[in-house]
Amino acid sequence: MWVVDFPMFEFNEDEKRWDALHHPFTAPVGTVEELQSNPGEALSKGYDLVLNGVELGGGSIRIHDQQMQSSVLELLGISEQQAEDKFGFLLEALQFGCPPHGGIAFGIDRMAALMCGEESIREVIAFPKTSSGNCPLTNAPSTIDADQLADVHVQVVVPGEDE
Numbered sequence: 001m002w003v004v005d006f007p008m009f010e011f012n013e014d015e016k017r018w019d020a021l022h023h024p025f026t027a028p029v030g031t032v033e034e035l036q037s038n039p040g041e042a043l044s045k046g047y048d049l050v051l052n053g054v055e056l057g058g059g060s061i062r063i064h065d066q067q068m069q070s071s072v073l074e075l076l077g078i079s080e081q082q083a084e085d086k087f088g089f090l091l092e093a094l095q096f097g098c099p100p101h102g103g104i105a106f107g108i109d110r111m112a113a114l115m116c117g118e119e120s121i122r123e124v125i126a127f128p129k130t131s132s133g134n135c136p137l138t139n140a141p142s143t144i145d146a147d148q149l150a151d152v153h154v155q156v157v158v159p160g161e162d163e
Contacts, residue, residue, distance in 0.1 A: 001050050008035070009075065017077045022046045023073055027100075029044040032071045039075050049104070050088035054114050059104030066094035 008020040008028045018039055019027065027045040027132045028035050035042050069091060072091035073083045083091065106118040112124040129135050149156065 003048040004046070006044045006046045008044040008072075009039050009041075011040065018075050020072070020076060022058075024076055024078075025062050025069070027063045027067070027102075028072070035068070035071055035075070037097055045102070047104070049106075051114065054110060056114075057104050057105070057106035059102060061100060061102035061142055062100040064094065064100050066091055069094055086144050103140055 007021050008026070010021050011017075014023065021043055029043040046058070047146040048058040049056045049059065061070065070080075073087065073139060074080075078086075107121075107124045113119070113121045116124055117126055122153045127135060127137055130163075134140065
């Protein structure tokens with residue numbers, strides 16, 4: 001079953017602002033003016049694929065208009081300067097035109113677990129992680145030596161230690 005007509009935003013009572021329900025690049029249904037006048041009623045062009053109550057995949061049509069993208073970022077409380085710093089490349093690209101586009105990501109591991117009658121995807125994935133995110137097979141995450149850190153210009157700062 002396809003699930004559609006998700007709300008575009010949800011209001012964050014603690015922070016008194018709107019949050020994107022899916023992500024800030026999901027296209028809303030309607031115009032910029034409709035979005036700005038009533039963000040709480042805006043629907044997104046997001047979708048999920050569900051089988052027997054299990055989400056198998058999800059995705060959305062993406063925003064392909066610079067004015068709409070800027071409006072969504074503004075509604076989320078992202079200043080023009082923050083938008084430029086974080087997403088300037090995208091906003092600039094959208095000025096030159098972009099066709100409508102979208103995507104979907106399927107949870108192959110979820111499908112395999114469902115077909116095998118397993119409760120957890122850990123029973124069907126090739127390299128399961130522990131609940132803390134460690135990989136017993138590869139011992140990941142592991143330490144990185146100083147030369148590797150220097151190659152990528154990363155400095156490790158441990159809170160509480162003198163620098």
